[in-house]
Amino acid sequence: MNVEFESLEKGQEVATRTVELSRADLVRYAAASWDFNPIHWNEPFATSVGLPNVIAHGMLTMGAAMQVVVDWAGDPAAVTDVQTRFTKPVVVPNAFGAEVEPSTTLSISAKVGALDPEARTARIDLTVTAPDLSDPGVARDAAPALKVLVKAQALVVWR
Secondary structure, three states, X not given: OOOOHHHOOOOOEEEEEEEEEOHHXXXXXXXXXXOOOHHHOOHHHHHHOOOOOOEOOHHHHHHHHHHHHHHHHOOHHHEEEEEEEEOOOOEOOOOEOOOXXXXXXXXXXXXXXXXXXXXXXXXXXXXXXXXXXXXXXOOOOOOOEEEEEEEEXXXXXXX
16 A cells, blocks of 8 residues: 555545546547447437537546546555446547547546544545536636536545
């Protein structure tokens, strides 16, 4: 483990990260996960079913958030439980110049939510936001942040 259990305090921020996503990232994730649902890569299809645009896979969003905890802990086996609820889609507009460019950003913050000294566990609470890009006329930098995961938590155990 990268961190001593005894050094932790409830409310302490332990990690932050931003993760930029592009349409190419969604295609790569679809291939790796075998989730080829067209809402994740086909804009006309996504809008035809009522979505504002193509959206990121929920598990891609959750995985990016939980990777922050794994990296902080330094041991993937130390993360023994993960949970979340998906609240808002992460809209990924098409953006490209000479290459496909990131068009949205996940902002992830991890804090100690609870400590159990007897069990030597820490519940890490995650805040995950993305810009509200449901209006195509709003620039990524000007879009308000939306919470895209709620009750995102990971349980980390020190052995």
